[in-house]
Amino acid sequence: MQDFRLDRRSFLAAASAGLAGVAAGCAEPQADSSIEGDSSYDPNHDNLATGSAFTELYNAIIESVTQVRVFGIEDPDTGVEGRGQGSGFLYDETHVVTNDHVIGNGDAADIQYINGDWAGTRLVGRDYHSDLAVLEVDHVPSGVPPLSLSEHRPVVGQQVAAVGNPYGLEGSMSAGIVSGVDRRLDIPQRQFSFSNVIQTDAAVNPGNSGGPLVDLEGEVIGVINAGGGDNLGFAVSARLAERVVPALIESGSYDHSYLGTRLRSVDRLVAEANDLPEATGVLVTAIVDGSAAAGVLEPSRRAIERRGESIPVGGDVILAMDGEPIPDRHALSTHLALETSPGDTLSVRLRRDDETITRTLTLGARPSVSR
Structure with missing residues (x-):
């Protein structure tokens, strides 16, 4: 299981080079790095302090959030096997969603x-490519509801909460x-970028x-997969x-659309x-041989x-x-990520040699990427 998290200096260096951050919130392979806490939860205590809207939100969803422990993880540098941990949430009656990098190269997960x-x-x-994984679980406690994926587009300034198990602290x-x-x-360690990512200042940790x-309605607006520094999740x-x-x-898999270009925003x-x-617009700086863009788009030459x-x-x-x-x-x-699928034919309007033209591809x- 690889930890993609950057320290502040590395994050800012990446951002200044046009890289926008990285990721991960799972522990490195080791015997057990989590901080043990009390896993039991009972919201029906007497003499509780007055809470807030976030308290109500927490009580409504926390039973549907899980800790994921992965076993048989091999450290690529030392070859030592250990375990890692992350978080997940109940998606339907039998499936839990988590991150692909949480599963990593482990051979089992509870x-x-x-x-x-x-x-x-x-x-x-x-x-x-999306850093998502789905686990089928053999037990769901009675009465625990799945969490719904929000159908609304998030907006900047919208209040949100990140729920999970940072450093093994259950139910945070x-x-x-x-x-x-x-x-x-x-991300420097990855061959492809993440698309349509949400940024938050809610604390995100391993x-x-x-x-x-x-959101405050208890609907999932995103699956946490990255921490890039203070106030950057x-x-x-x-x-x-x-x-x-x-x-x-x-x-068991999902195919993402592929244009086959290297691009630079026109500043x-x-x-x-x-x-x-x-x-x-977006300038085409290079084209992969045999890709959708090959023979249709033209890259920069100097x-x-x-x-x-x-x-x-x-x-172009x-x-x-x-x-x-x-x-x-x-x-x-x-x-490309949200509106298209492999095999779709696109109409592309572009500027080439002082002319605006349209091409289809x-x-x-x-x-596929080797792990």
């Missing part, structure tokens, strides 16, 4: 509910707001991975999870270097230096897909 009950699991599906909640939406996270990020959006999770349950420097009328930075020159600038404006890489990534599927 879950524990807040009332102390344990259950064995069977891995039914996992997806590297941290509160905050949505700090950003539609993020694209490029062990939170796979747990729900919920990230979650896979419910909109993407709604596409991926049912496929994992049905077939002021790119616009000036390419004599573009405005700083909008680069010049502006203000100490290498700026690509030439190449993508302006819209199927009539949807594409102002930057985040928008393109979100459109058929999307492929992202290649």
Whole structure:
């Protein structure tokens, strides 16, 4: 199980290079690094202090949040086997959603509910590209309801809570707001970026991975998968999870659309270097041989230096897909992730050699990644 978490210096260095953070909230392989706490939970105590809306929220959902313990994890550097832990939540009557990186290279996983009950699991599906995994559980305590994925798009400033098991502390909640939406996270250790990610200032620590990020109605707006520093947490959006999770349950895998390009958002420097009328769109800087874009789109062929930075020159600038404006890489990534599937034919409006033209292409599927 790999921990992608960056310290503040590394995170800021990545962000300044156009990388937007990384991830993970599960413990490194070891015998047991969690802090033991009381797993039992009973909201019906006398003499409790007056709570808040978050107290009501916690009481409504905590029975549906689980701890995930994974066994047989091999440290890639030492070869020593240990166990790791993360979080998850009940998705339906028999399935728990967690992160793919929580499962890692483990050979078995158990879950524990807040009332102390344990259950064995069977891995039914996992997806590297969205960092989602689904476990089938052999026991759900009576009366524990699944959590619903929100159908509403989150907005910046919306109050949220991250619920899970940071450092093995069962049933923890941290509160905050949505700090950003539609993020694209490029992570140094990974071959592909995460799309349509939600940013939050709710505290996210090792062990939170796979747990729900919920709104005040108790609906899941995201699946926590990243912590990048103080007040920086990230979650896979419910909109993407709604596409991926049912496929994992049905077939064990999910195919993501693949364009086969390297891209750069058109900022002021790119616009000036390419004599573009405005700083909008996405410049194609490279194309993968045999991909959907090959033979249809044209990449930049050279680069010049502006203000100490290498700026690509030439190449197509993508302006819209199927009539949807594409102002930057985040928008393109979100459109592909949420609005398309492999095999779809797209109409792409682009700027090439001072002309605006339209081309069509058929999307492929992202290649598999060795773990």
